[in-house]
Amino acid sequence: MPDHNPSFPQVPESKIVPKKRTRLSLVWIIPMVAAAAGVWIAVTKILNEGPGITIVFQSAEGLEAGKTKIRYNGLDLGTLTTFRLAEDRHNVIATAKMAHRTEPFLVKDTKFWVVKPRLSGLSISGLGTLISGDYIGVELGQSQESERHFIALESPPPIATDTPGRFFMLKTPVLGSLGEGTPIYFRRLQAGQVASYDLDQSGQFLNVKIFVRAPYDQYVNSDTRFWQASGIDLSLSASGLRVQTESVMSILVGGIAFETPATDSAKPPADAGTTFTLFNDRAAAFRPPPLDPQTYLLVFKQSVRGLTVGAPVEIGGIAIGEVTRISPQLDAGTMEFTVPVTVSVDPLRYGVKFLNAPTGPDLVAIRKKVMDSLVSHGLRAQLKMGSLISGSLYVSLAFFPNAPPASFDWSQNPVQMPTESDNIQAIEDSVASLLKNLDLTVTNADKLVGNANQLIGPNSELDMELNSLLLQGNDAARSIRLLADYLERHPEALIRGKTGDSQ
Amino acid sequence: MSTMAPTAMQHGLQSCDACGLLSRPAPGAQEGRCPRCDGELVFRKPASLERTLAYVIAAAVCYIPANVLPVMTTITSGGSESDTIMQGVVLLWSPTGWPLSLIVLCASIMIPSAKIVALLYLLITVRRGSIENNTQRIRLYRMVELIGRWSMVDVFVDTFTVSLIQLQPLMSVEPGPGLLFFAAVVVLTMLAVKSFDPRVIWDSASSKTIQKEVSYARP
Numbered sequence: 001m002p003d004h005n006p007s008f009p010q011v012p013e014s015k016i017v018p019k020k021r022t023r024l025s026l027v028w029i030i031p032m033v034a035a036a037a038g039v040w041i042a043v044t045k046i047l048n049e050g051p052g053i054t055i056v057f058q059s060a061e062g063l064e065a066g067k068t069k070i071r072y073n074g075l076d077l078g079t080l081t082t083f084r085l086a087e088d089r090h091n092v093i094a095t096a097k098m099a100h101r102t103e104p105f106l107v108k109d110t111k112f113w114v115v116k117p118r119l120s121g122l123s124i125s126g127l128g129t130l131i132s133g134d135y136i137g138v139e140l141g142q143s144q145e146s147e148r149h150f151i152a153l154e155s156p157p158p159i160a161t162d163t164p165g166r167f168f169m170l171k172t173p174v175l176g177s178l179g180e181g182t183p184i185y186f187r188r189l190q191a192g193q194v195a196s197y198d199l200d201q202s203g204q205f206l207n208v209k210i211f212v213r214a215p216y217d218q219y220v221n222s223d224t225r226f227w228q229a230s231g232i233d234l235s236l237s238a239s240g241l242r243v244q245t246e247s248v249m250s251i252l253v254g255g256i257a258f259e260t261p262a263t264d265s266a267k268p269p270a271d272a273g274t275t276f277t278l279f280n281d282r283a284a285a286f287r288p289p290p291l292d293p294q295t296y297l298l299v300f301k302q303s304v305r306g307l308t309v310g311a312p313v314e315i316g317g318i319a320i321g322e323v324t325r326i327s328p329q330l331d332a333g334t335m336e337f338t339v340p341v342t343v344s345v346d347p348l349r350y351g352v353k354f355l356n357a358p359t360g361p362d363l364v365a366i367r368k369k370v371m372d373s374l375v376s377h378g379l380r381a382q383l384k385m386g387s388l389i390s391g392s393l394y395v396s397l398a399f400f401p402n403a404p405p406a407s408f409d410w411s412q413n414p415v416q417m418p419t420e421s422d423n424i425q426a427i428e429d430s431v432a433s434l435l436k437n438l439d440l441t442v443t444n445a446d447k448l449v450g451n452a453n454q455l456i457g458p459n460s461e462l463d464m465e466l467n468s469l470l471l472q473g474n475d476a477a478r479s480i481r482l483l484a485d486y487l488e489r490h491p492e493a494l495i496r497g498k499t500g501d502s503q
Numbered sequence: 504m505s506t507m508a509p510t511a512m513q514h515g516l517q518s519c520d521a522c523g524l525l526s527r528p529a530p531g532a533q534e535g536r537c538p539r540c541d542g543e544l545v546f547r548k549p550a551s552l553e554r555t556l557a558y559v560i561a562a563a564v565c566y567i568p569a570n571v572l573p574v575m576t577t578i579t580s581g582g583s584e585s586d587t588i589m590q591g592v593v594l595l596w597s598p599t600g601w602p603l604s605l606i607v608l609c610a611s612i613m614i615p616s617a618k619i620v621a622l623l624y625l626l627i628t629v630r631r632g633s634i635e636n637n638t639q640r641i642r643l644y645r646m647v648e649l650i651g652r653w654s655m656v657d658v659f660v661d662t663f664t665v666s667l668i669q670l671q672p673l674m675s676v677e678p679g680p681g682l683l684f685f686a687a688v689v690v691l692t693m694l695a696v697k698s699f700d701p702r703v704i705w706d707s708a709s710s711k712t713i714q715k716e717v718s719y720a721r722p
Contacts, residue, residue, distance in 0.1 A: 031561035
């Protein structure tokens with residue numbers, strides 16, 4: 001078939017139109033470039049967006065939203081963005097925008113605190129913030145657990161977590177002059193510091209958390225003793241005045257010292273977190289531990305003025321125990337007032353050796369037997385004057401062979417030990433009689449002086465006699481002078497006698 | 504529509520942009536030149552609407568980072584602080600400094616956005632062939648053209664500050680990435696104004712008049 005069908009000659013030809021070109025003008029590159037730049041900026045901004053965290057502060061003093069930085073080792077890790085008051089109407093909750101890639105550091109044990117000028121003990125810190133303004137210090141935690149909500153510390157942690165060393169706990173009834181950052185001494189070297197302290201739940205004692213730095217922490221084992229090295233330890237003894245301090249620093253800010261007694265076999269270092277007792281002084285720290293403590297009740301009928309809890313119990317001048325309790329009692333039946341004193345003795349602890357000790361499996365029975373025989377030999381407790389100046393008393397155990405027989409009643413608890421009315425009363429009596437005698441003597445002396453006064457006072461008989469004696473003496477002297485003069489002129493008168501004409 | 508004056512284009516004539524001389528266009532697709540000043544001769548600026556639109560969109564895109572990103576970073580011994588334009592406005596806003604704050608707000612935030620909106624308005628109305636408020640629109644165009652360059656002052660102030668305040672240990676000022684975008688907004692809006700041919704405002708009006716006349720003429 002041909003192209004042109006001759007049977008439809010009227011059909012018109014299609015109109016020729018120039019091909020429409022939808023050419024995108026080059027100018028559109030400009031908005032594309034702008035959009036690309038914008039998108040790129042947005043994407044990088046989103047990608048560089050750090051995590052947001054919240055930190056609870058006690059106060060927002062010195063902090064500024066949008067300005068206060070969170071710094072670690074001088075590096076800005078973030079900025080505080082907003083503040084709001086917590087629901088408790090007390091704390092301040094700050095939100096902070098952290099830097100990119102800080103997520104791994106925001107873990108459970110990461111710590112924040114406000115860095116501001118601080119003066120604690122002898123150290124001044126944060127002086128730079130006087131110029132730059134306060135900032136938030138941070139200590140990066142080691143935990144694996146991610147965290148976005150933190151509670152700021154009140155003060156910077158004294159010990160950085162990456163410092164090698166170990167933490168230990170000390171139990172103490174009183175804090176003394178300890179505080180955070182108080183130095184810990186080992187052989188007078190500063191070996192660590194107090195990290196923190198808090199009151200135990202029971203309210204009975206304080207838990208002090210200490211940190212002992214790396215080379216020194218290996219010397220802390222289960223035998224180690226810690227004691228308060230705060231201030232000055234003054235002791236006056238027979239050998240004179242003794243002043244003991246740890247260092248000048250410890251006088252000013254207090255301190256804790258520790259020492260590990262040398263033992264035959266080296267013990268392994270104590271585990272981190274081991275609890276030790278903090279003793280008041282070195283002597284208390286090294287007091288041997290109780291080995292075989294026994295409690296006895298001593299009933300005294302005399303005054304116990306001067307006896308205190310903690311007063312020593314001595315035998316032969318050697319302390320073997322101490323007074324633990326003094327509680328007076330009144331027997332309504334006999335109307336007798338007595339003072340039972342509870343003592344705890346532990347001869348083994350104080351190094352008392354037993355020679356020819358009976359042996360046997362039942363130690364308690366042996367001890368009872370020994371005590372019974374001691375008492376039957378006259379062992380009695382007695383109060384004795386420890387110091388005449390302070391009037392302090394101590395309990396002395398001594399043998400009184402002539403004492404009335406006594407025995408233990410082992411059914412009691414604590415067991416009552418027989419006491420001997422001691423010589424304190426006798427001392428008091430004799431002092432009283434001495435004073436009485438003294439009084440008498442003084443009266444006699446007074447009388448004596450009165451008599452003497454009567455005897456030799458003016459206008460007394462003696463006085464007048466003395467006066468006349470003196471006058472006569474005077475006359476005698478004059479006569480002798482006349483005689484001497486006459487003899488000088490008439491020596492012959494010695495032989496011939498006085499001649500009347502020669503006159 | 505008797506107020507509609509005949510345009511040169513309707514008469515097949517080109518007027519020189521520079522010296523205003525009317526001349527006949529070059530024959531065919533050849534490029535014409537003004538016989539008096541040798542300026543390029545066109546009926547209307549080529550692809551005026553398309554170019555303007557492209558510039559305006561680019562400016563609008565740049566406007567966002569210009570306001571979001573900091574334009575200036577002040578580094579003092581206490582740390583660095585980056586401020587966006589809006590933060591600067593807030594910073595200046597004080598009982599005594601509020602006029603200054605208003606100036607910055609107008610010059611740096613409101614005028615660039617107003618320019619973009621005005622240009623978009625012009626583009627849309629021209630595109631839709633509006634014949635209303637022609638005089639108002641050309642007035643708007645002139646205002647945009649006049650005001651446009653002044654926004655650049657911001658950029659100059661910023662650059663001066665950056666170059667002057669370099670007291671190294673105490674403080675220094677560095678430009679922020681927002682500044683570049685801000686400068687781009689100003690330049691792009693200026694380019695958009697330049698590429699817009701105000702004569703198109705009347706083109707649609709006259710063409711519509713013609714159409715109307717034609718439609719009236721038809722029975």
